């Protein structure tokens with residue numbers, strides 16, 4: 099039987115567990131910080147020495163920890179790209195923008211266990227020689243910002259933060275910085291611009307990789323809230339024990355946000371890959387199934403930017419056979435293990451680990467129109483294909499959901515979407531195009547039927563009504 | 571009328587500026603502080619913030635027009651933000667917003683924030699509020715309300731303190 103495995107959220111929902119530091123300390127809080135600060139350096143076989151910080155960085159690399167914000171990039175590898183020879187200060191920013199539609203996991207950590215994040219951050223900062231760090235929290239979480247400020251003050255009062263932390267000579271400050279309602283601030287270079295007091299216009303990579311040219315053009319680490327929490331547990335367990343959680347190349351645990359048409363929407367922490375999409379949706383330990391009498395229609399598996407999956411799809415996944423060879427195996431949608439690699443092989447992504455379920459009562463055109471409106475509203479406006487294309491697709495879908503569809507709209511939408519992806523400064527372009535590409539390709543008949551019905555209606559009522567919106 | 575910021579707010583603002591090695595970084599935090607106190611960010615406030623940070627007013631103005639949370643006009647005392655995005659929409663947030671509009675005599679076909687003539691309420695659709703498991707979600711001023719029904723919506727309207 100699949101079940102939750104709570105590592106990050108171990109304490110969060112326990113009766114009587116509160117967000118204040120005394121409670122956190124009673125539950126072993128800040129012990130891992132002490133352990134990390136006391137790490138001994140190592141002599142390597144080749145005669146080189148590893149500093150205590152390098153030892154912890156290596157542990158994070160060896161743990162296999164992958165970013166929980168969206169891209170699933172190795173945290174240890176990201177840290178290894180940091181330019182440590184530039185002589186410039188190194189900054190760390192915790193990405194608490196949590197704005198990918200469907201995602202509500204970082205909120206749980208911030209509201210219920212803020213000290214866990216702060217401990218993870220302090221360890222990560224120390225391991226990377228960071229003296230100044232920020233938590234960039236989305237503007238619509240005012241209570242979260244207050245809680246974090248209170249928690250930071252408590253940590254400062256106990257000398258886990260500030261000057262000469264616990265007598266080790268290490269100085270660190272962490273401040274909370276609030277966004278103000280723009281989704282694009284979640285993209286790491288947009289976030290950095292925003293933290294510099296500017297419009298959140300993402301920077302082009304290369305050359306502006308944060309690890310080299312980040313905040314104030316200094317080397318900068320941007321990690322998601324959940325990612326930074328895991329660092330604490332890697333220190334606690336050691337890399338090899340930690341890596342036993344989850345599945346190979348998909349280690350540790352992950353908090354899945356489940357919403358839409360299920361009986362028990364909510365957040366569920368699992369060992370990565372140890373539960374399938376079907377279990378997450380249908381098992382009583384998780385989503386508890388669809389509402390009575392309803393059948394599955396579609397799943398958005400990793401936040402609204404990920405490509406939609408259609409009920410009944412079967413995917414070819416590479417699996418290790420008995421002979422040790424990787425061979426393609428047929429895996430039905432609901433049997434997909436919920437991890438980074440399986441979803442990627444299924445042509446989509448686990449993204450921010452947010453699953454949105456749609457049942458057979460839903461109109462797929464309406465759903466895509468809703469998603470597209472989000473991207474039309476949130477494009478930062480720097481690149482023409484994204485700014486114009488996202489709006490254009492949304493307007494066409496608006497027209498389709500207001501009785502003015504055309505049979506040709508399916509191809510029309512695909513054409514626009516194909517001209518956005520790969521032609522923009524940041525990955526928002528893909529985020530806007532992918533839902534359209536996948537919805538239209540997989541549910542083509544729904545789009546064409548909608549267009550055909552509307553066209554028939556119009557043909558019957560001559561002279562044709564020309565409305566302003568029919569020009570899009 | 572000249573624009574003055576109360577001493578306690580200015581003390582808070584001066585402290586915020588110390589959080590950053592480059593003053594300009596404090597822009598958003600200053601705008602939040604100003605908006606929390608005055609209810610909106612006026613032209614005078616923009617100039618004041620710019621002067622405080624050694625910037626041109628345009629540097630601040632372009633933030634106020636970019637970031638959706640900042641507003642240049644005063645809004646209602648109770649600000650109702652209904653989440654529009656998919657999970658909430660599936661749970662009926664469209665009808666919920668219509669309900670708020672109907673009850674308050676606002677036009678549900680209009681886009682953008684709408685304020686009642688008595689200045690008590692502003693109703694607005696916003697994008698995902700990161701609590702989709704509790705859809706439909708409504709942010710009432712700083713307080714997040716989960717799984718909001720029309721009954722709860724009526725309560726929100728009735729609870730509004732009469733000033």
Ligand SMILES: Cc1cc2nc3c(=O)[nH]c(=O)nc-3n(C[C@H](O)[C@H](O)[C@H](O)COP(=O)(O)O)c2cc1C
Nearest residue numbers: 165166167193195196197284285286321322325525
């Ligand atoms: C359009 C867009 C929006 C994003 N929004 C978020 C977000 O809200 N939170 C987040 O942690 N990462 C977000 N990301 C990913 C970040 O750019 C970055 O990869 C991440 O914060 C790195 O942290 P991680 O390696 O720990 O996952 C977004 C990316 C894009 C392209």
Ligand code: SF4
Nearest residue numbers: 478480481484522524
């Ligand atoms: S892709 Fe879109 S969001 Fe990203 S920089 Fe270009 S216009 Fe802005």
Ligand code: FES
Nearest residue numbers: 653658699701702
């Ligand atoms: S969709 Fe409404 S809170 Fe996320």
